[in-house]
Amino acid sequence: MPLADPTDPFSAVTHAAPYDYYRRLADGPPLRFEAQLDGWLATGMAGVQAVLAHPACRVRPPGQGVPHKLAGTPCGAIFAELVRMNDGERHAGPKQVLARALGQVDLARLHARTLHLAQEQLPGSATRLNDALFELPLFVMADLLGFAPAQWPLLAVWTRDFVACLSPLSNGAQLAGAQAAAEALLQRFTVLLWEGEVLPGSLLDDIVAGARQAGWHASGGVLANLVGLLSQTCDATAGLLGNAIVALRTQADFLPRLRAAPQLWPAMLREVSRQDPSIHNTRRYTVEDVEFNGVCVPAGQMIVVVLASAGHTEAGFGHGRHACPGQAIAHVIATACLQAWAEGLERMPLAWGYLPSLNARIPVFCAGGIA
Numbered sequence: 001m002p003l004a005d006p007t008d009p010f011s012a013v014t015h016a017a018p019y020d021y022y023r024r025l026a027d028g029p030p031l032r033f034e035a036q037l038d039g040w041l042a043t044g045m046a047g048v049q050a051v052l053a054h055p056a057c058r059v060r061p062p063g064q065g066v067p068h069k070l071a072g073t074p075c076g077a078i079f080a081e082l083v084r085m086n087d088g089e090r091h092a093g094p095k096q097v098l099a100r101a102l103g104q105v106d107l108a109r110l111h112a113r114t115l116h117l118a119q120e121q122l123p124g125s126a127t128r129l130n131d132a133l134f135e136l137p138l139f140v141m142a143d144l145l146g147f148a149p150a151q152w153p154l155l156a157v158w159t160r161d162f163v164a165c166l167s168p169l170s171n172g173a174q175l176a177g178a179q180a181a182a183e184a185l186l187q188r189f190t191v192l193l194w195e196g197e198v199l200p201g202s203l204l205d206d207i208v209a210g211a212r213q214a215g216w217h218a219s220g221g222v223l224a225n226l227v228g229l230l231s232q233t234c235d236a237t238a239g240l241l242g243n244a245i246v247a248l249r250t251q252a253d254f255l256p257r258l259r260a261a262p263q264l265w266p267a268m269l270r271e272v273s274r275q276d277p278s279i280h281n282t283r284r285y286t287v288e289d290v291e292f293n294g295v296c297v298p299a300g301q302m303i304v305v306v307l308a309s310a311g312h313t314e315a316g317f318g319h320g321r322h323a324c325p326g327q328a329i330a331h332v333i334a335t336a337c338l339q340a341w342a343e344g345l346e347r348m349p350l351a352w353g354y355l356p357s358l359n360a361r362i363p364v365f366c367a368g369g370i371a
């Protein structure tokens with residue numbers, strides 16, 4: 001029986017084959033009201049870019065900087081400081097500091113280091129692979145920041161627990177786990193920052209120096225955004241890696257071509273980011289009436305920005321004020337992991353579905369036939 005099409009952009013995220021649906025969205029108007037969602041859809045490259053670039057389209061609903069369920073909690077305190085979750089002057093400086101420090105990471109060294117770590121942790125089963133998709137990128141970020149290897153596994157567990165507070169699908173137990181994880185992460189970063197353990201030349205060192213220069217003194221804000229670097233890495237990079245593994249399984253010509261010309265790995269990853277991206281949508285909220293090519297969106301409306309309908313590598317990493325500063329790092333991490341794992345994975349029988357999510361497409365593998 002043919003697979004029924006997704007009915008909305010949220011169910012499309014974990015649908016087995018959502019891209020015809022996204023193409024149809026892109027062929028329609030760049031901006032439309034969807035009564036079913038009580039909100040607007042921005043689609044295709046034109047709609048996505050117009051909304052993400054518009055100064056009156058903000059990342060949070062007006063007057064609700066922190067979601068109600070997180071107000072007054074450790075997760076809420078972090079959320080309130082994240083550059084990703086805020087607009088405006090107060091966050092412009094911190095945003096620049098983070099982007100500059102991430103931009104200074106030595107990508108060749110990062111690649112060599114990730115390759116080494118990934119080779120040490122070859123996933124020998126579907127279960128190990130599911131864990132490794134999350135762990136390797138987080139271990140690499142923890143390493144970049146200057147944490148000792150003994151600390152990486154717990155940091156990865158806490159980060160995965162913490163990101164549950166960002167998903168509307170999380171239940172009470174997951175939210176409670178996220179709060180405990182938020183406290184643990186803040187504590188670890190506090191120790192790293194204030195007890196003289198900042199490794200000279202590490203990413204953390206660059207961020208601290210940049211913050212000092214920029215006059216960004218609020219230590220709570222620095223700590224929160226360091227946690228933010230781990231949480232931004234978590235789902236998005238696991239999705240990129242996982243979707244690339246799916247591409248290697250489903251597109252038989254990829255691996256032979258890569259074997260013959262290993263320099264094509266980065267191009268293959270860019271192609272995956274375009275064809276089967278890990279982040280499918282993001283949301284914006286209008287703070288005043290906004291007009292796009294004759295369509296008026298009143299103040300106080302939600303717009304679901306359907307990144308996956310843009311059909312473009314760059315769109316999957318956002319655009320405008322909140323564009324992802326970690327794109328190059330994520331691609332290098334995923335490239336190196338795949339180079340380390342591809343041959344072993346080729347022989348592993350795998351089937352897959354997707355982790356429940358309204359915006360991130362992350363495969364979850366199980367032992368099964370070669371799809």
Ligand code: HEM
Pocket residue numbers: 059083084085095098102228229232233236237240278279282283316317318319321322323324325326327329330331
């Ligand atoms: C495949 C992996 C990744 C994807 C697809 C991705 C995607 C995105 C997207 C779509 C946004 C914009 C969200 C919005 O405006 O609503 C974003 C923001 C961000 N990403 Fe990434 N990301 C990835 C990996 C990373 C990594 C590895 C890091 C850290 C090194 C990172 C750090 C950030 C930060 C700090 C922001 C907030 C930027 C701001 O608001 O100024 N991301 N990312």
